[in-house]
Amino acid sequence: xxxxxxxxxxxxxxxxxxxxxxxxxxxxxxxxxxxxxxxxxxxxxxxxxxxxxxxxxxxxxxxxxxxxxxxxxxxxxxxxxxxxxxxxxxxxxxxxxxxxxxxxxxxxxxxxxxxxxxxxxxxxxxxxxxxxxxxxxxxxxxxxxxxxxxxxxxxxxxxxxxxxxxxxxxxxxxxxxxxxxxxxxxxxxxxxxxxxxxxxxxxxxxxxxxxxxxxxxxxxxxxxxxxxxxxxxxxxxxxxxxxxxxxxxxxxxxxxxxxxxxxxxxxxxxxxxxxxxxxxxxxxxxxxxxxxxxxxxxxxxxxxxxxxxxxxxxxxxxxxxxxxxxxxxxxxxx
Amino acid sequence: xxxxxxxxxxxxxxxxxxxxxxxxxxxxxxxxxxxxxxxxxxxxxxxxxxxxxxxxxxxxxxxxxxxxxxxxxxxxxxxxxxxxxxxxxxxxxxxxxxxxxxxxxxxxxxxxxxxxxxxxxxxxxxxxxxxxxxxxxxxxxxxxxxxxxxxxxxxxxxxxxxxxxxxxxxxxxxxxxxxxxxxxxxxxxxxxxxxxxxxxxxxxxxxxxxxxxxxxxxxxxxxxxxxxxxxxxxxxxxxxxxxxxxxxxxxxxxxxxxxxxxxxxxxxxxxxxxxxxxxxxxxxxxxxxxxxxxxxxxxxxxxxxxxxxxxxxxxxxxxxxxxxxxxxxxxxxx
Numbered sequence: 041x042x043x044x045x046x047x048x049x050x051x052x053x054x055x056x057x058x059x060x061x062x063x064x065x066x067x068x069x070x071x072x073x074x075x076x077x078x079x080x081x082x083x084x085x086x087x088x089x090x091x092x093x094x095x096x097x098x099x100x101x102x103x104x105x106x107x108x109x110x111x112x113x114x115x116x117x118x119x120x121x122x123x124x125x126x127x128x129x130x131x132x133x134x135x136x137x138x139x140x141x142x143x144x145x146x147x148x149x150x151x152x153x154x155x156x157x158x159x160x161x162x163x164x165x166x167x168x169x170x171x172x173x174x175x176x177x178x179x180x181x182x183x184x185x186x187x188x189x190x191x192x193x194x195x196x197x198x199x200x201x202x203x204x205x206x207x208x209x210x211x212x213x214x215x216x217x218x219x220x221x222x223x224x225x226x227x228x229x230x231x232x233x234x235x236x237x238x239x240x241x242x243x244x245x246x247x248x249x250x251x252x253x254x255x256x257x258x259x260x261x262x263x264x265x266x267x268x269x270x271x272x273x274x275x276x277x278x279x280x281x282x283x284x285x286x287x288x289x290x291x292x293x294x295x296x297x298x299x300x301x302x303x304x305x306x307x308x309x310x311x312x313x314x315x316x317x318x319x320x321x322x323x324x325x326x327x328x329x330x331x332x333x334x335x336x337x338x339x340x341x342x343x344x345x346x347x348x349x350x351x352x353x354x355x356x357x358x359x360x361x362x363x364x365x366x367x368x369x370x371x372x373x374x
Numbered sequence: 375x376x377x378x379x380x381x382x383x384x385x386x387x388x389x390x391x392x393x394x395x396x397x398x399x400x401x402x403x404x405x406x407x408x409x410x411x412x413x414x415x416x417x418x419x420x421x422x423x424x425x426x427x428x429x430x431x432x433x434x435x436x437x438x439x440x441x442x443x444x445x446x447x448x449x450x451x452x453x454x455x456x457x458x459x460x461x462x463x464x465x466x467x468x469x470x471x472x473x474x475x476x477x478x479x480x481x482x483x484x485x486x487x488x489x490x491x492x493x494x495x496x497x498x499x500x501x502x503x504x505x506x507x508x509x510x511x512x513x514x515x516x517x518x519x520x521x522x523x524x525x526x527x528x529x530x531x532x533x534x535x536x537x538x539x540x541x542x543x544x545x546x547x548x549x550x551x552x553x554x555x556x557x558x559x560x561x562x563x564x565x566x567x568x569x570x571x572x573x574x575x576x577x578x579x580x581x582x583x584x585x586x587x588x589x590x591x592x593x594x595x596x597x598x599x600x601x602x603x604x605x606x607x608x609x610x611x612x613x614x615x616x617x618x619x620x621x622x623x624x625x626x627x628x629x630x631x632x633x634x635x636x637x638x639x640x641x642x643x644x645x646x647x648x649x650x651x652x653x654x655x656x657x658x659x660x661x662x663x664x665x666x667x668x669x670x671x672x673x674x675x676x677x678x679x680x681x682x683x684x685x686x687x688x689x690x691x692x693x694x695x696x697x698x699x700x701x702x703x704x705x706x707x708x
Contacts (some may be wrong), residue, residue: 050583076531078528078532079534079535080535081531081534082531106388136489136493137489137490137494154471155473155489157470157534159467159470160467160471160534161531163500164469164528166527167520167523167527170520170523171524174516174517174520176511179508179513180509182508182516185503186505186508189501189505190498190501193497194410194412194416194498195412195413196494197413197415197491197498200413200490200491201414201495227470259542287641321415344509344632
């Protein structure tokens, strides 16, 4: 990777530049399908979401996967918009579930309007995504996206019960992470290959790439919550701890906890009775058991798996960009 | 219609009896697909919903439509389960939006668990419905159900803003009713015909039947809110008035209101400042302007249209049962 160029342009920006014509078409499709003839509340809420931006990482994954398999359109646009709609619908529902007040540095829709609007506009976007994918006329793509949707919803429900349960282990965490993040990443890359009619081993490689990248992405997110700086992440250190979320660093520390430490985690996470100094003590315990170091190692291992998967795909400039993109994910923690 | 038999067995029970083998298969499919390997909260919530029963009217419409077109399976079961899942997902989200505490005489899921569980389990059921319909491998069926989903979600959002807005007229009401009820009824009957490979004019007749029946069903519901007895409906007279819902009877009374009456509706529905005696005064105004009588006439007109639509379908015992079913809907207000 060219270090100078890397300094000037980040991997996701390079991808956006390469795919700019496609992304323009996708953005137009998103704007068109986010509208509603009848219900004025829908464009109000969706405009708020579109204006908030976001990196559009998931639709870019679909476009890149389709293009590197030689696809010339037009249904990669529909699928990219589908993936973004599912993502946005999930965010709207997540903000209701988490009772969030902020996302991407702006007040959330549930705060600006109400929970009702977030629930129903989320449903609307989900049904619009469904229309978009049906238009491709490709049953295998529909099957992949239906299964991804079920994994996402199941993961979200699992998180409800697992988040504050000290019995949650790394296997359950992985299940939650697949639902929260990796299922949509892997569906995004897989459908790109499928719509392009790529060989089975290439489709499988694209799936694996999305899956591992998604897992790494979420692990890095959870790690940054304990060691990031607020300016870079937009989150305060320890938000997950205060919200009693059992993420990978804490799961690792609990696995090595002695009797007294277990009692600490039980009180702070399971019972939610937190006192001054608890976050500092939690950080000490994470350090004592190398929990952050081991979490970072896991993220890097998944990134390596994502790279190996992509190496199974035929050479193409977009393949290299997708490989570089994995470095960008870990760069956030280096 | 045989009056004695009608006294003994109601039209929806006759339908259930005729379709009992199919319904057994559908119930088994529903139970299987409502489960979740990973998230224990899902079967808890869905079991609560299944135990609450309900008439399973929508899946019966799909089964009847497929059977009367000579279909022998197996995908009418998948479609019937799909329709019931979409309905159940909608109920879960509706209860969050309406902040309901009771449904079918039992506490709602959002009360027993929390809003989070209702939102996410609703999403799960929606994604499971999506998997079920993809299994049919029929793209036209997918197109119909995707469009119905969008109409449902759009209608629900429209209701949010229209419900307390005095400018809401009968055209907007109809749009909301199509979203709330008729879109799923018409999709239920239409996909039954499509999966059976019926002729276009039969498919269109089945759609029309479901559409008109669904509209009549909702109008009757809204009428019963003002004139039903609580024992039969499980609702108290005037619930919609207290919840400031602009339903057809009130829309009709407002259209004929003088200046003073408009001020009354503005205060009670739009501003929500209700006082003792307001419900009685509202009932007086509905009577003065024949609003309940005219609403009943509308319901009967839609029932007549449903019957004419069904008359365009070739003769079959199930056709007659579906025609009888329309009488049952109006029987609730006679």
